Amino acid sequence: MITRTYKMNAGLLFVVALLLIGFQSPAYGESTGKKATWLWQTELISDGGEQILNFAREEGINLIYLQINRKLPKELYETFIERAHNAQVAVHALGGDPRWALREHQEDMYGLANWVVDYNASVSSEGRFDGIHLDIEPYVLNRWATEQGEIISSWKENIEVFLSIVSGSDLELGIDIPFWFDSIQMADGQYLNEWMIRSFDHITVLAYRNQADTDHGIIAQSKHELELADRLGKQVIIGVNTMEMPGEKHTTFYEAGKERMDQTLEYVAEALSSHPSFAGLAVHDVLHWQNMPSKGDGEDTGSGEEVPPVEPDPDPETGERVPDANPVARDSMVRGTYIWEAKEVINNSEEILKFAEEKNLNWLYVRLDLEQPFSAYRAFVKQAAEAGIEVHAMGGHPIWALQENRAKMLRLIKYVKEYNRSVQGNERFHGIHLDIEPYVLPEWRMDSQRVISEWTSNMELFVQELKKDSNLQASMDMAVWLDKYTVPGTEMSLSKWMIDQMDHISLMAFRDTAEGSNGIVKVTKEEIAFADELNKPLIISVEMKESHEGNHITFYEEGSAYMEGELAKLQEILKESTSYTGNVVHAYEYWKNGKP
Numbered sequence: 001m002i003t004r005t006y007k008m009n010a011g012l013l014f015v016v017a018l019l020l021i022g023f024q025s026p027a028y029g030e031s032t033g034k035k036a037t038w039l040w041q042t043e044l045i046s047d048g049g050e051q052i053l054n055f056a057r058e059e060g061i062n063l064i065y066l067q068i069n070r071k072l073p074k075e076l077y078e079t080f081i082e083r084a085h086n087a088q089v090a091v092h093a094l095g096g097d098p099r100w101a102l103r104e105h106q107e108d109m110y111g112l113a114n115w116v117v118d119y120n121a122s123v124s125s126e127g128r129f130d131g132i133h134l135d136i137e138p139y140v141l142n143r144w145a146t147e148q149g150e151i152i153s154s155w156k157e158n159i160e161v162f163l164s165i166v167s168g169s170d171l172e173l174g175i176d177i178p179f180w181f182d183s184i185q186m187a188d189g190q191y192l193n194e195w196m197i198r199s200f201d202h203i204t205v206l207a208y209r210n211q212a213d214t215d216h217g218i219i220a221q222s223k224h225e226l227e228l229a230d231r232l233g234k235q236v237i238i239g240v241n242t243m244e245m246p247g248e249k250h251t252t253f254y255e256a257g258k259e260r261m262d263q264t265l266e267y268v269a270e271a272l273s274s275h276p277s278f279a280g281l282a283v284h285d286v287l288h289w290q291n292m293p294s295k296g297d298g299e300d301t302g303s304g305e306e307v308p309p310v311e312p313d314p315d316p317e318t319g320e321r322v323p324d325a326n327p328v329a330r331d332s333m334v335r336g337t338y339i340w341e342a343k344e345v346i347n348n349s350e351e352i353l354k355f356a357e358e359k360n361l362n363w364l365y366v367r368l369d370l371e372q373p374f375s376a377y378r379a380f381v382k383q384a385a386e387a388g389i390e391v392h393a394m395g396g397h398p399i400w401a402l403q404e405n406r407a408k409m410l411r412l413i414k415y416v417k418e419y420n421r422s423v424q425g426n427e428r429f430h431g432i433h434l435d436i437e438p439y440v441l442p443e444w445r446m447d448s449q450r451v452i453s454e455w456t457s458n459m460e461l462f463v464q465e466l467k468k469d470s471n472l473q474a475s476m477d478m479a480v481w482l483d484k485y486t487v488p489g490t491e492m493s494l495s496k497w498m499i500d501q502m503d504h505i506s507l508m509a510f511r512d513t514a515e516g517s518n519g520i521v522k523v524t525k526e527e528i529a530f531a532d533e534l535n536k537p538l539i540i541s542v543e544m545k546e547s548h549e550g551n552h553i554t555f556y557e558e559g560s561a562y563m564e565g566e567l568a569k570l571q572e573i574l575k576e577s578t579s580y581t582g583n584v585v586h587a588y589e590y591w592k593n594g595k596p
Contacts, residue, residue: 033269033279033280033281034062034063034237034279034280034281034282035059035060035061035062035063035280035281035282035283036061036062036063036064036065036204036237036239036280036281036282036283037056037061037063037064037065037282037283037284037285037286037289038064038065038067038094038135038282038284038285038286039052039064039065039066039067039094039285039286040067040094040285040287041067041287042066042067042068042069042072043069045066045076045077045079045080046076048079048080048083049080049083049084050083052064052286053083053084053087053089055286055289055290056084056087056089057087059289061089061286062088062089062090063089063090063091063092063280063282064084064089064090064091064092064286065092065094065133065135065174065282066080066091066092066093066094067094067095068093068094068095068112068115068116070111070115074119074122074123077119077127077129078123078124078127079127081126081127081128081129082124082126082127085126086126090130090131091129091130092129092130092131092132092133092172092174093112093115093116093129093131093132093133094132094133094134094135095109095112095132095133095134095135096109096134096135096136096137096176097136098136098137098138098139098140098141099138099141100134100136100138100155100158101136101138101141101151101152101154101155101158102138102141102151102154102155102158103154103157103158106154106157106158106161109134109136109158109159109162110161110162110165112132113132113162113165113166114165116129116132116166116171117165117166117169117171120169120171129171130171130172131171131172131173131174131201132166132171132172132173132174133173133174133175133176133204134159134162134174134175134176135175135176136155136175136176137176137178138151138155139178142340142367142435142587145397145398145435145437145440146437146440148184148440149187150548152184152186152187152192153186153187156186156195159199160199163199172201172202173200173201173202174200174201174202174203174204174237175196175199175200175203175204176203176204176206176239177192177193177196177203177204177205177206177225178205178206179205179206179207179221179222179224179225181193181196182194182224182225183442184442185442193224193225193228194228194232197225197228197229197232197234197236198232198234200234201234201235202234202235202236202237202279203225203229203234203235203236203237204236204237204238204239204282205221205222205225205236205237205238205239206239206241206284207221207222207238207239207240208239208240208241208251208252208284209221209240209250209251210240210249210250210251210252210253210256210260210261210264211250211264212264212267212268212271213267213271216250216404218238218240218264218268219268219271219272222236222238222272226272226275226277226278227275229275229277230275230276230277232277233276233277234277235277235279236275236277236278236279237279237280237281237282238268238272238278238280238281238282239281239282239283239284240253240261240265240281240282240283240284241253241254241283241284242254242261242283242284242285242288242289242292243284243285243288244288245411248407248408248411249407250407251407253292254288254292255293257292257293257294258289258292258293258294259294261283261292265281265283268281269281320421320469321469321470322417322420322421322469322470322471322472323420323421323425323428324425324428324471325385325420325425325426325428325429325430326385326425326426326428328362328385328388328389328390328430329388330362330363330388330389330390331362332581333571333581333582334362334363334539334581334582334583334584335359335360335361335362335363335582335583335584336361336362336363336364336365336539336582336583336584336585337356337359337361337363337364337365337584337585337586337587337588337591338364338365338367338394338435338584338585338586338587338588339352339364339365339366339367339394339587339588340367340394340587340588340589341367341589342366342367342368342369342372343369344588344589345366345376345377345380346369346372346376346377346380349379349380349383352364352380352588353380353383353384353387353389355588355592356384356387356389357387359591361389362388362389362390363389363390363392363539363582363584364384364389364390364391364392365392365394365433365506365584366380366391366392366393366394367394367395368393368394368395368412368415368416370395370411370412370415374418374419374422374423377419377427378423378427381423381426381427381428381429382424382426382427385426385427386426390430391429391430392429392430392431392432392433392473392475393412393415393416393419393429393431393432393433394432394433394434394435395409395412395432395433395434395435396409396434396435396436396437396476396477397436398436398437398438398439398440398441399438399441400434400436400438400458401436401438401441401451401454401455401458402438402441402443402451402454402455402458403454403457403458406458406461409434409458409461409462410461410465412432413432413462413465413466416429416432416472417469417470417472420470420472429472430472430473431472431473431474431475431503432462432466432472432473432474432475433475433476433477433506434459434462434475434476434477435476435477436455436476436477437477437479438451438455439451439479448485449488452485452487452488452494453488456487456488456494456497456498459476459498459501459502460501462474463501463502473503473504474501474502474503475502475503475504475505475506476498476502476505476506477505477506477507477508477541478495478498478499478505478506478507478508478527479508480507480508480509480510480523480524480527481523482494482495482498483495483496483526483527483530493526493530495526495527495530496530496534499527499530499531499534499536499538500534500536502536503536503537504536504537504538504539504581505527505531505536505537505538505539506539506540506541506584507524507527507538507539507540507541508541508543508586509523509524509540509541509542510541510542510543510547510553510554510586511523511542511552511553512542512551512552512553512554512555512557512558512563512566513552513566514566514567514569514570514573515569515573518552520540520542520566520570521570521573521574524540528574528577528579528580531577531579531580532577532578532579534579535578535579536579537579537581538577538579538580538581539581539582539583539584540570540580540582540583540584541583541584541585541586542555542563542567542583542584542585542586543555543556543585543586543590544556544560544563544585544586544587544590544591544594545586545587545590546590555594556590556594556595557595558595559594559595559596560591560594560595560596561596563585567583570583571583
């Protein structure tokens, strides 16, 4: 699998070279450490990649992870790689998608491996890729929250086949992993980060922080991976971020500026030089790196040096209320669904709206990609409103329950508010809907009361931040069994507390019958009583996705027509409830492709 002349050792020589020549100096021929970056925009090599290679020369970049577009002619890659090698820059073929962890998408990963092997066999040695680098990140999939073990198992199988395809080649193999994989245990008892380190020649740890030596800084977040790699004789590259991250400033150097990043990374390199596994640094990604400001806001590097204090950013929005969305003419009884794949709204809006018309929908929870410009959503929300559909922005992840991840939630709030301020009334979102479900976290099993305490605190903040300058609706998904728990320090049911906080709740009553001892009416009895008492709307959510927890959980086996019959029964049974407001089906993808 490894290595050519482009593979480099780590350690003290790298640090000495950095300190002598400076972090920005060309390092490939003079230093033994890697300085890498990601190039996602493959079209930038169409002219031979002159601009990219000039930047590499200026910054001392000696390793480029190049995204592969298999539709481009191989001559483009060959020309760029030859020029990169002449400039002492190694090139690794980059590929990945969160879905590559799933069995149904394994061929996409294998296709990359086969393409690179075939390509390398067809070109001269100077035009060959030096390695393959994977960026998969399946934890962003919606299924991760409920199917983490199954996804990890299929991901492991897919990677093992991938590795067998490239076995015997001289390709160096690497993969991106987040620093928190040391908290995830696999079915065989091994931790996920250790398995990844054992399997690849090097890993790039996405230690996305902008300080070096704080409790949660770059060094602390990389500690376990470096210690493991020391023991296993493998290499670790430490990755940092330069993308703008609204609400998550601590995860990027965007506002700190290039000079501060260079100082911080120089300190990191020196501090980590005692690890034999430390192979260098990587900056994500080349375009954002090129365009980041030179000087930032003076944030501390975490290195112990004194720097000017950071002044709070002025909030240009203070005092300016978020304008309301235009009312949508719809039936008072909700009929809706969830759209989890953000790209569906952007790429397949007509198909979604046609489905909504067929199913007589008037309510959509739409997961947003916060990297997209506002223009990506305007037309869809407007067309939905014209069709009598109310659209609520959606986001969430189990880790959003923890206070250390509040910034992720706040980033969503900020995005939606800024979006609503910038568009017309019939293009605005009506609310923000959260799907968090922290009970799948290891922390819940260890100390559920601590997690509940942090979760409720975050939900208070969510409502407070949302409502301080807007009338946006606050809502969330809630499991039917949360009434078994109480809010720490009180005797109040957690379910009742959540219902009281929100404008409305979507209650995940995942059962396939309306009636019966384990039917929807039975399992929602307590929550409906709470909502009636509190005069809060409650929407009942049902499942169309195949479930491994039992057929009674989902309408997957019975199909859409049977489900509609049970929902009609439900509406009749609950007609005396003052809170029951309708139903949403989880989710669009499963409903659309399910049995009729």
